Every structure is written in C-alpha cells, then in structure tokens.
Amino acid sequence: MILIGERINGMFKDIREAILNKDPEPVRYWAKRQYENCASYLDVNTGPTVEAKDQPAVMEWLVKIAQEAAPLPCCIDSTNPEAIEAGLAAHKGKAMINSTSADQWKMDIYMPMAAKYSAALIGLAMNEKGVPKSAADRAALAMEIVVNADANGIPMEDLYIDPLVLPCNVAQEHGPEALEALRQIKMLADPSPRTTMGLSNISQRCNNRHLLNRTFLIMSMACGLDSAIADVEDQELLDAVAAANIMLNKDIYCDSFLKTFRQR
C-alpha cells in the first residue's frame, strides 16, 4: 500500500499561515512527521486561498521545503496546470501529478506533462458531468484515461486511477459502487493500472471518522486498491494497513508485523 500523506495542504490552518508568512517550519514539520509515519509520497497543495497567479511560485516553494525536510517524492496537488508544472520543475526524483479527470482537454494537458517529467499521474474517474453513480460508468471513464495514457506512452504502473470516494453520510450509495469500480479498473489492462483514492473524503462531517476511514480503506484494499491519500497520523489506520498487507499475502507474516511495517 502506497500511502500519500495528506497533511501539507493549504486547507489546514497551520499550512495556510505558513504560506502567508513564508514560514517553512510547519511544512518541514509535517514532511518529517509523515515520513516517519510510513508515507511514501507527500501530497502538496497550496490551498484555495492562494491566488491563481501566485500558485506556481507557492507550489515550487512547498515542494522544495518538503523535499529538503524528508527524502520523499511529492504528489503535486492542484487544479492549476501552471502550478503543477512549476512543482514538477522544482521536484527531485519521480513526482506524482494530482490529478487529471477523464475530460479530454485535461488529459491533453496533464498526460504529456506526466510523460515529459516521467511523473506518475492520478486520473479521476469523472468528467465535467460530475461523479458517475454506477461502477460501470466509473470503469468506462477509467478506460478513457487508460487509453489516453497508453497513447501518451505512460506505463500502467505510473497511472493511478481514483474511482472517486464521496462522504458516506450524504452519498452512501456510492460506497459499494466505488469498491466494484476498483475491481473492474484492475482488469482494464495487463499490467493493470494502479488505483488510489482520497480516503478521508469517505468520512467528511461524519462521526467516528477514523473508524470509517480505516474500514473503507481495508475494504478497498481487498478490491485492489494500491494507494491512498490519507491521514498517516492515524496509528490505527497504519495498523489496519499492516494487517491487511499480511492477509492479502503482500507482506510475509511475522509476529512483529506492526513494527516491521513501520520500519520500511
């Protein structure tokens, strides 16, 4: 399971203030901390309060600070192609682009960009019409992304399809559809594309968020989830992932499997 730490995001107050004050300390703190908590990528997002014209410079700054503080690649998260490109240019190693949708005009921007920088790419199984309801419609949009990635020479191992997760209090019927979509996405190509999700969405404004998050994560792993953007501070979530890795025969069992999982 590839965990993408969600914390360096301008939606959080401390990161927003860090950006405003040009104070690198909170970014450094979260980069290190998420690294220690098993993150494989650091999601980096300027947040909506930064004006569009300033986003490229802020993204570049965030990527540099994060990579100085922790030996991890970044998942460059923005709806602004210029901000993403600025992040990619400043990035060391193999970055991840978060994200394109299945809209052709977006794929035409982000796919060549992913190919140019040899970056991984998250593709959302949705388009301008919104989030599809059924698993079949999600898989059809995922297929559009797969075909375009293939045409752009992006290897399937670098493509992460997100079946789209919605909060379970208001969009409860989407849960099982997203799980079924994961199963279908893994069968679209051979080798199969990878899968990811914005996990914490499942529990927006719900009670017992940690319980909901980790339950859905484990169910998703059983359906073929390879990666998730998640709260890696959540130790019970990490325990559950370690346990699921054992039960899916991805890690070899040992009595100290929780500790071993954290030491990698």
Add this chain to the structure above:
Amino acid sequence: MGLTGLEIFKRLPKTNCKDCGQPTCLAFAMAMAAGKAGLDQCPHVSDEAKEALGAASAPPVALVKIGTGEKQWELGNETVLFRHDKRFEHPTAIAISVSDTMSADEISAKVAKINKLVFDRVGQTHSVNLVAVENASGEADKFAAAVKVAFDNTELPLLLISEDTAAMEKALEVAGSKKPVICGATAANYEAMTALAKKYDTALVVKGTNLSELADLSEKVIALGHKQLLLDSGAREVNKVLADQTQIRRQALKRFRPFGYPTIAFVTSTDPFQSVVDAGIYITKYAGLMVMSSADPADILPLVTLRLNIYTDPQKPIAVESKIYEIGTPGADAPVFVTTNFSLTYFCVAGDVESARVPGYILPVDTDGISVLTGWAAGKFTPEKITEMLQGCGIADKVNHRKVIIPGGVAVLSGKLQELSGWEVLVGPRESAGIASFLKQRWSA
C-alpha cells in the same frame, strides 16, 4: 486471464460507428472484456485483429508433444515464473546425445546405457526421455546410419540435430515414423526444415543467433503454418542461457506470441561436475528440453531427482509412502513410533530417532500427507486408522513386544487406541526433538 479492455480496444477499427450497438468502440471493448459482447458483433474488425484476439486467449506457452506412444512426453503449458505462484506443469525432458562420428557399436552401446537410465524415486520410476543424434560428421549418409542405429535400439523418442536439410531428410526417412524432434531451423534453412516438420507432423527447434533473431524466425515459421516449436536463442554459456530462458518465459507470459513455446537448452561443458550443475540450472530455469552428453547414472540421478522436486505441486503436501520404516537395524525389542505420512513430519521424526541412536521402527499413517495436529483436527489421524496400520503393516511380526509410542500432541487418543488395538500406548513427547531423552527415561521393551 481473459483479454483486457485495452488489448481489445487497440485492435478495433475506432470508427465509433455504433453498428455493434454500443455508443463507441471503447464502450464495445469494455463490453467485450466483461463478456457482454462478442467480436462478431463488430462488422468492421479486420481478419488480422480477429486472429490476434483469438490467439491472445490461448495459453501463454503452447503445449508441444514429443514422440509417439508410451514414451510420448509433453512440454509447455507453463503459466508462471516461480513455482510457488502456482506450479510448474510439465517436467523438463532430458535428452542424452550420441554423435554420428562414433562407430555403430559405440552408438548402440551408449544407447543401451541411455535405455537403462531409469531410477526409482519415492516409489515411482523416473527416466531420461530422448536420445539425441548429432550430425557432427557433416555427412548425410553417416547421420542417417547413426539415426538408424539409435532408432533400432531404443523406444525413446529421438532428437535429430543437424542444420543440413539433406541430412535431415535422409534421417527422417529412417526415423520419421516415431515423430523425432527436428533440430533445427535457422535463418538459412527454415523454409525447408519447416516443410519437413510439417510433412512428418513433428516438433521443430527454431534457432536464432540471439533473442531478436529468434523472435523473427519463430514468427516466420508460424506464418508458414507450423506451430509445434521449441525455441533456442543460440546461447551456450550458462549466464547467457539463464538470461535468455528468463526473457523467453517472461515475454511468453506477457503474451508475446513468438516466444509462446517451450525452449531447448544444451549443456556444453565437458567437465562432468560442471555439466551437471549447468543442467540443474536449466531444469530450474524454464528449459522444456535439455540436452547433455553424459550417460553416467551418477550424473543423471541428481538431475532426475532435482527435476522431480522442482516440478512437484507446492500446493499439495508431499507424502511419504505409508509403510514400516526401519531406522538403523532395529531388532525385535526396538521401539515403534507412530506418526503421519506428511513428508516434513516423517523426516523430522526419522531424523530425531536417528540422532537418538536407538534403532527403531516408524509407522507413518496415511493422512493424505498432512501433519499430526492437522490430521487429528481433520479426522484423518484417528485411533481406528492407527489400529488399522498397526494390524495391517506387519509390525507385529517384527517385534516381540506390544508397545507403541504416539506423538504427545495427540495424547488424548491413547485410551481409545489402546482399547481398539490391544497395544500398550506410550505417550511420547510433543516435539520429536524430545525422543532421545524420552527413550532414555521411559523405554524398555
């Protein structure tokens, strides 16, 4: 695994004409991958695409049959890179070579030796599979004469090694009736060799000077309509053979059709130790057929054993034969141990009895090869079955006492077993490592 949506889509005409009833070609590909539509619903798909899509659902490594009758051997149908992923299906065929530079007497003597390379392993017989005849003289008549001697002296299928089409033609006139493997086709002679292979309906070795030439040549031979192939990348050094074998299997599993056939590997070292080690590498690393020159049983026994082990099914427990085993030379007052016929269990107990330095008898009860506690939980290691073993195997005639030692883990069986069998039941230690001290303290016949 069936075809994926992407594989199907790439072969479709991409007209989005809706004639298939789906809104787009992409949607049609998805429906096909899900098994909800058939390729015949698209009126515009090319014949080439149809064949490619049909071939993609065939097994990744074709099944190739060698020889005829009882000694026929099957190769291929492999589906994995590592045996623990599933299993290796068809054991490597072992061929021993003779050369047409040898005299007729020498050839028949060596073939007689090859015929005797039959070994008993765990109650089954295992042998070498082919006699290879090499056209080392370069002369067609000598080759045909050598093939005739081999053909007349063995029931084993033959492997005919010559790149000279005329020589091969003559040899096939002698031996063609038993479908010898033709070795083989090269870039220079493949048309004539393929014609011969088709005429005699037999397997053909395709030899390239490297992997890319091999792929080209294999495609050309397939295009001529012959599909019983064995692949030879031309490599002869062990490291290169290992790399090529790996590449051929790996690409075949990715459905690269030109490599979708079993392979042939040649052991070229003249040092007997080295040649056995090289052969061992080829058996473990995907060779369908392996050719070597030694007919010394001491060289072949370890290879036959390795082949047997590598090609066992890792998902099925390995069982030992359920019978009396004697450790040391036990007398009439030696202890009798009962265990199960799971090979790991048996060999643990046998090893510990041996190191206790007290000769004894071990009776592995047939539990379908599962361990003591698993057998107990599954109702396969019961007082009834142990009694049956004690009474049926003849142990009572070998010992003058009526005491049997059972594993400590199934102590609860002792009462019922004693009642049923009439033997006095001693409960041994839970672990067989405790047998030595158990015997010291408790055993007297």
